[in-house]
Amino acid sequence: MSGIHGGPDAQGVPRWDFSTNANACGPCPTALTAVQGADPQHYPDPGYTELRVALAAFHGVAAERLVVAGSASEFIARITAAVVRTGGQSVWWPALAYGDYAHAAQAWCLQRVNDPAKANLLWLCEPSSPLGTAEPLAQAVAGQGGVVVLDRAYEPLRLSGHCSLGADVLDRVWQLWSPNKALGLTGVRGAYAIAPLRGLALAQTLTRMAPSWPLGAHAVAMLTAWVQADTQRWLAQSRVQLAEWKTAQRAMLQGAGWQCLPSEANYLCARAPLPLNVEALRAQGIKLRDTTSLGLPGHWRLGVLPPAAQQVLHTAVLETTKETAP
Known part of the structure:
Protein backbone atom coordinates (compact mmCIF):
# COMPACT_ATOMS: atom_id res chain seq x y z
CA MET A 1 0.00 0.00 0.00
CA ALA A 22 15.61 11.44 7.24
CA ASN A 23 19.01 12.56 8.48
CA ALA A 24 18.54 13.09 12.22
CA CYS A 25 21.40 15.61 12.22
CA GLY A 26 19.39 17.88 9.94
CA PRO A 27 18.24 20.12 8.64
CA CYS A 28 21.42 21.02 6.80
CA PRO A 29 22.07 24.72 7.60
CA THR A 30 23.24 25.62 4.09
CA ALA A 31 20.27 23.98 2.42
CA LEU A 32 17.79 25.34 4.95
CA THR A 33 19.07 28.88 4.44
CA ALA A 34 18.78 28.44 0.68
CA VAL A 35 15.20 27.18 0.92
CA GLN A 36 14.18 29.97 3.29
CA GLY A 37 15.69 32.52 0.91
CA ALA A 38 14.00 31.13 -2.21
CA ASP A 39 11.93 33.56 -4.28
CA PRO A 40 8.33 32.24 -4.31
CA GLN A 41 7.02 35.23 -6.26
CA HIS A 42 8.33 34.04 -9.61
CA TYR A 43 8.35 30.89 -11.67
CA PRO A 44 11.69 29.12 -11.93
CA ASP A 45 13.34 28.81 -15.34
CA PRO A 46 11.10 26.17 -17.00
CA GLY A 47 14.15 24.47 -18.43
CA TYR A 48 16.06 24.54 -15.11
CA THR A 49 19.15 25.35 -17.13
CA GLU A 50 21.52 26.43 -14.36
CA LEU A 51 20.33 23.71 -12.01
CA ARG A 52 20.81 20.96 -14.57
CA VAL A 53 24.30 22.22 -15.37
CA ALA A 54 25.19 22.30 -11.66
CA LEU A 55 23.84 18.79 -11.06
CA ALA A 56 25.63 17.47 -14.13
CA ALA A 57 28.94 19.00 -13.03
CA PHE A 58 28.50 17.53 -9.55
CA HIS A 59 28.11 14.03 -10.99
CA GLY A 60 30.55 14.48 -13.85
CA VAL A 61 28.00 13.79 -16.59
CA ALA A 62 26.58 15.70 -19.56
CA ALA A 63 23.68 18.01 -18.71
CA GLU A 64 21.52 16.36 -21.37
CA ARG A 65 21.45 13.27 -19.18
CA LEU A 66 19.67 15.11 -16.34
CA VAL A 67 15.90 14.80 -15.87
CA VAL A 68 14.34 16.79 -13.03
CA ALA A 69 11.35 15.42 -11.12
CA GLY A 70 8.84 16.70 -8.60
CA SER A 71 9.96 13.91 -6.25
CA ALA A 72 11.31 10.39 -6.43
CA SER A 73 7.75 9.09 -6.35
CA GLU A 74 6.75 11.38 -9.21
CA PHE A 75 9.65 10.08 -11.29
CA ILE A 76 8.70 6.49 -10.47
CA ALA A 77 5.21 7.13 -11.81
CA ARG A 78 6.46 9.01 -14.88
CA ILE A 79 9.05 6.51 -16.04
CA THR A 80 6.59 3.68 -15.48
CA ALA A 81 4.13 5.48 -17.76
CA ALA A 82 6.88 6.06 -20.33
CA VAL A 83 7.79 2.37 -20.42
CA VAL A 84 4.13 1.46 -20.96
CA ARG A 85 3.87 4.02 -23.78
CA THR A 86 6.72 2.29 -25.59
CA GLY A 87 5.04 -1.11 -25.33
CA GLY A 88 6.34 -2.33 -21.97
CA GLN A 89 4.17 -4.92 -20.25
CA SER A 90 6.19 -6.31 -17.37
CA VAL A 91 8.14 -5.11 -14.34
CA TRP A 92 10.51 -6.57 -11.75
CA TRP A 93 11.44 -5.29 -8.31
CA PRO A 94 13.12 -6.94 -5.28
CA ALA A 95 11.09 -8.93 -2.80
CA LEU A 96 11.72 -6.19 -0.23
CA ALA A 97 11.14 -2.80 -1.79
CA TYR A 98 9.55 0.65 -1.59
CA GLY A 99 5.82 0.37 -2.24
CA ASP A 100 5.65 3.05 -4.93
CA TYR A 101 7.30 0.72 -7.46
CA ALA A 102 4.32 -1.60 -7.12
CA HIS A 103 1.83 1.25 -6.90
CA ALA A 104 2.99 2.72 -10.21
CA ALA A 105 3.02 -0.70 -11.86
CA GLN A 106 -0.53 -1.38 -10.74
CA ALA A 107 -1.70 2.03 -11.92
CA TRP A 108 -0.37 1.28 -15.41
CA CYS A 109 -1.32 -2.42 -15.44
CA LEU A 110 2.24 -3.69 -15.68
CA GLN A 111 2.57 -7.37 -14.79
CA ARG A 112 5.13 -8.23 -12.15
CA VAL A 113 7.47 -11.04 -13.20
CA ASN A 114 9.87 -13.08 -11.10
CA ASP A 115 12.49 -13.38 -13.84
CA PRO A 116 14.35 -10.08 -14.41
CA ALA A 117 15.20 -11.21 -17.94
CA LYS A 118 11.50 -11.02 -18.83
CA ALA A 119 10.93 -7.50 -17.45
CA ASN A 120 10.66 -4.30 -19.46
CA LEU A 121 11.19 -2.16 -16.33
CA LEU A 122 13.41 -3.15 -13.41
CA TRP A 123 13.94 -1.49 -10.03
CA LEU A 124 16.97 -1.55 -7.77
CA CYS A 125 17.70 0.40 -4.58
CA GLU A 126 21.02 0.69 -2.73
CA PRO A 127 21.22 0.95 0.17
CA SER A 128 17.95 -0.93 -0.06
CA SER A 129 14.71 -0.14 1.70
CA PRO A 130 13.82 -1.40 4.21
CA LEU A 131 17.01 -3.34 4.98
CA GLY A 132 19.66 -0.73 4.17
CA THR A 133 21.92 -3.26 2.44
CA ALA A 134 23.25 -4.05 -1.02
CA GLU A 135 20.89 -5.76 -3.45
CA PRO A 136 22.19 -9.33 -4.05
CA LEU A 137 20.80 -9.38 -7.60
CA ALA A 138 22.03 -5.92 -8.57
CA GLN A 139 24.76 -7.04 -10.96
CA ALA A 140 22.49 -9.50 -12.73
CA VAL A 141 19.57 -7.08 -12.94
CA ALA A 142 21.72 -4.20 -14.20
CA GLY A 143 22.77 -6.34 -17.14
CA GLN A 144 19.23 -6.94 -18.40
CA GLY A 145 17.90 -5.38 -21.56
CA GLY A 146 14.97 -3.52 -20.03
CA VAL A 147 14.89 -0.06 -18.46
CA VAL A 148 16.80 -0.44 -15.18
CA VAL A 149 16.43 2.23 -12.49
CA LEU A 150 18.72 2.38 -9.45
CA ASP A 151 17.05 4.32 -6.65
CA ARG A 152 19.89 6.07 -4.76
CA ALA A 153 17.77 7.90 -2.19
CA TYR A 154 19.87 6.52 0.66
CA GLU A 155 23.31 6.57 -0.94
CA PRO A 156 24.18 9.92 0.72
CA LEU A 157 23.28 8.31 4.06
CA ARG A 158 25.39 5.20 3.58
CA LEU A 159 27.39 4.69 6.78
CA SER A 160 29.39 1.65 5.67
CA GLY A 161 30.01 -0.47 2.61
CA HIS A 162 29.80 0.78 -0.95
CA CYS A 163 27.58 0.55 -4.01
CA SER A 164 27.77 -2.90 -5.58
CA LEU A 165 27.70 -1.42 -9.10
CA GLY A 166 30.87 0.01 -10.59
CA ALA A 167 31.09 3.21 -12.64
CA ASP A 168 30.82 1.36 -15.96
CA VAL A 169 27.62 -0.36 -14.86
CA LEU A 170 26.15 2.85 -13.43
CA ASP A 171 26.48 4.41 -16.88
CA ARG A 172 24.13 1.70 -18.17
CA VAL A 173 21.28 2.29 -15.70
CA TRP A 174 19.09 5.18 -14.62
CA GLN A 175 20.17 6.73 -11.31
CA LEU A 176 17.41 8.34 -9.25
CA TRP A 177 18.52 10.87 -6.62
CA SER A 178 16.28 12.50 -3.98
CA PRO A 179 18.55 14.41 -1.54
CA ASN A 180 15.86 15.74 0.80
CA LYS A 181 16.28 12.83 3.23
CA ALA A 182 20.04 13.35 3.43
CA LEU A 183 19.53 17.08 4.01
CA GLY A 184 16.87 16.60 6.68
CA LEU A 185 14.33 18.47 4.53
CA THR A 186 11.77 15.83 3.60
CA GLY A 187 9.06 18.47 3.43
CA VAL A 188 10.73 19.95 0.35
CA ARG A 189 9.94 17.77 -2.63
CA GLY A 190 12.44 17.62 -5.46
CA ALA A 191 14.50 14.96 -7.23
CA TYR A 192 16.39 14.22 -10.42
CA ALA A 193 17.55 11.27 -12.47
CA ILE A 194 20.67 10.64 -14.51
CA ALA A 195 19.97 8.84 -17.75
CA PRO A 196 22.26 6.03 -18.90
CA LEU A 197 24.57 6.82 -21.78
CA ARG A 198 22.19 5.08 -24.17
CA GLY A 199 19.08 6.51 -22.56
CA LEU A 200 18.97 9.99 -24.06
CA ALA A 201 15.89 9.29 -26.17
CA LEU A 202 13.95 8.17 -23.11
CA ALA A 203 15.31 11.19 -21.19
CA GLN A 204 13.83 13.47 -23.81
CA THR A 205 10.53 11.59 -23.65
CA LEU A 206 10.42 11.92 -19.88
CA THR A 207 11.10 15.64 -20.13
CA ARG A 208 8.23 16.04 -22.59
CA MET A 209 5.94 14.05 -20.30
CA ALA A 210 6.65 16.26 -17.29
CA PRO A 211 4.13 18.88 -16.19
CA SER A 212 5.13 22.52 -16.42
CA TRP A 213 7.56 23.47 -13.64
CA PRO A 214 7.81 20.11 -11.83
CA LEU A 215 10.16 21.88 -9.40
CA GLY A 216 9.08 24.97 -7.50
CA ALA A 217 11.42 27.66 -6.24
CA HIS A 218 12.07 25.89 -2.93
CA ALA A 219 13.00 22.62 -4.60
CA VAL A 220 15.35 24.44 -6.96
CA ALA A 221 17.00 26.12 -3.97
CA MET A 222 17.40 22.80 -2.15
CA LEU A 223 18.91 21.00 -5.14
CA THR A 224 21.20 23.93 -5.90
CA ALA A 225 22.46 23.88 -2.32
CA TRP A 226 22.80 20.09 -2.45
CA VAL A 227 25.82 20.23 -4.77
CA GLN A 228 27.67 22.96 -2.86
CA ALA A 229 30.88 22.14 -1.01
CA ASP A 230 29.60 23.40 2.37
CA THR A 231 26.59 21.10 2.12
CA GLN A 232 28.70 18.08 1.27
CA ARG A 233 31.09 18.80 4.14
CA TRP A 234 28.15 19.00 6.54
CA LEU A 235 26.78 15.75 5.17
CA ALA A 236 30.11 13.98 5.64
CA GLN A 237 30.26 15.18 9.25
CA SER A 238 26.70 14.06 9.85
CA ARG A 239 27.52 10.54 8.67
Missing part, protein backbone atom coordinates in the same frame (compact mmCIF):
# COMPACT_ATOMS: atom_id res chain seq x y z
CA SER A 2 1.53 3.28 -1.09
CA GLY A 3 -0.38 5.21 1.56
CA ILE A 4 1.71 3.66 4.35
CA HIS A 5 4.68 5.89 5.06
CA GLY A 6 6.94 7.09 7.81
CA GLY A 7 6.84 10.60 9.26
CA PRO A 8 3.89 12.74 10.38
CA ASP A 9 0.38 11.30 10.42
CA ALA A 10 -3.10 12.42 11.44
CA GLN A 11 -1.77 13.01 14.96
CA GLY A 12 0.86 15.43 13.73
CA VAL A 13 4.64 15.30 13.86
CA PRO A 14 5.91 12.59 16.25
CA ARG A 15 8.23 13.89 18.94
CA TRP A 16 10.44 10.81 18.64
CA ASP A 17 10.13 9.77 15.03
CA PHE A 18 11.94 6.52 14.29
CA SER A 19 9.65 5.89 11.31
CA THR A 20 11.44 8.16 8.84
CA ASN A 21 14.86 7.71 7.26
CA VAL A 240 30.23 10.32 11.33
CA GLN A 241 27.71 11.33 14.00
CA LEU A 242 25.03 9.00 12.65
CA ALA A 243 27.46 6.07 12.70
CA GLU A 244 28.13 6.67 16.41
CA TRP A 245 24.41 6.93 17.16
CA LYS A 246 23.71 3.79 15.14
CA THR A 247 26.23 1.76 17.12
CA ALA A 248 24.58 2.87 20.35
CA GLN A 249 21.06 2.28 19.02
CA ARG A 250 21.84 -1.22 17.84
CA ALA A 251 23.44 -2.04 21.19
CA MET A 252 20.40 -0.68 23.04
CA LEU A 253 17.97 -2.72 20.93
CA GLN A 254 19.98 -5.92 21.18
CA GLY A 255 20.38 -5.45 24.89
CA ALA A 256 16.59 -5.26 25.18
CA GLY A 257 16.14 -8.48 23.24
CA TRP A 258 15.49 -7.11 19.75
CA GLN A 259 16.80 -9.12 16.78
CA CYS A 260 18.57 -6.59 14.53
CA LEU A 261 19.24 -7.22 10.86
CA PRO A 262 22.39 -6.00 9.07
CA SER A 263 22.32 -2.48 7.61
CA GLU A 264 24.76 -0.11 5.91
CA ALA A 265 22.52 2.97 6.14
CA ASN A 266 21.15 5.34 8.78
CA TYR A 267 18.34 2.93 9.63
CA LEU A 268 17.93 -0.72 10.48
CA CYS A 269 15.22 -3.35 10.73
CA ALA A 270 14.58 -5.28 13.92
CA ARG A 271 12.11 -7.73 15.43
CA ALA A 272 10.83 -6.80 18.89
CA PRO A 273 11.04 -9.44 21.64
CA LEU A 274 7.33 -8.93 22.44
CA PRO A 275 4.35 -7.51 20.53
CA LEU A 276 4.40 -3.72 20.60
CA ASN A 277 1.50 -1.56 21.70
CA VAL A 278 1.76 0.81 18.75
CA GLU A 279 -1.10 3.04 19.89
CA ALA A 280 0.42 3.49 23.34
CA LEU A 281 3.81 4.32 21.88
CA ARG A 282 2.28 6.82 19.45
CA ALA A 283 0.43 8.46 22.33
CA GLN A 284 3.83 9.06 23.92
CA GLY A 285 5.09 10.69 20.73
CA ILE A 286 6.98 7.64 19.46
CA LYS A 287 6.43 6.33 15.94
CA LEU A 288 7.99 3.27 14.34
CA ARG A 289 7.69 1.96 10.77
CA ASP A 290 6.01 -1.42 10.34
CA THR A 291 7.78 -3.08 7.40
CA THR A 292 4.93 -5.38 6.38
CA SER A 293 4.08 -3.15 3.40
CA LEU A 294 7.76 -3.29 2.38
CA GLY A 295 7.66 -7.08 2.22
CA LEU A 296 9.07 -7.81 5.68
CA PRO A 297 6.31 -8.72 8.15
CA GLY A 298 7.08 -9.01 11.84
CA HIS A 299 9.78 -6.33 11.80
CA TRP A 300 10.13 -2.63 12.38
CA ARG A 301 12.37 -0.20 10.54
CA LEU A 302 13.97 2.30 12.88
CA GLY A 303 15.74 5.41 11.71
CA VAL A 304 18.86 6.27 13.71
CA LEU A 305 18.13 8.98 16.29
CA PRO A 306 20.20 10.62 19.07
CA PRO A 307 20.78 8.84 22.40
CA ALA A 308 18.03 10.82 24.17
CA ALA A 309 15.45 9.48 21.73
CA GLN A 310 16.86 5.97 22.05
CA GLN A 311 16.42 6.09 25.81
CA VAL A 312 12.82 7.29 25.47
CA LEU A 313 12.08 4.39 23.13
CA HIS A 314 13.73 1.88 25.44
CA THR A 315 11.78 3.06 28.49
CA ALA A 316 8.47 3.29 26.62
CA VAL A 317 8.77 -0.17 25.10
CA LEU A 318 9.48 -1.69 28.49
CA GLU A 319 6.41 0.02 29.96
CA THR A 320 4.00 -0.69 27.13
CA THR A 321 4.95 -4.37 26.77
CA LYS A 322 4.60 -5.29 30.44
CA GLU A 323 1.01 -6.37 29.98
CA THR A 324 1.94 -8.68 27.07
CA ALA A 325 4.81 -10.36 28.92
CA PRO A 326 4.20 -14.01 29.94
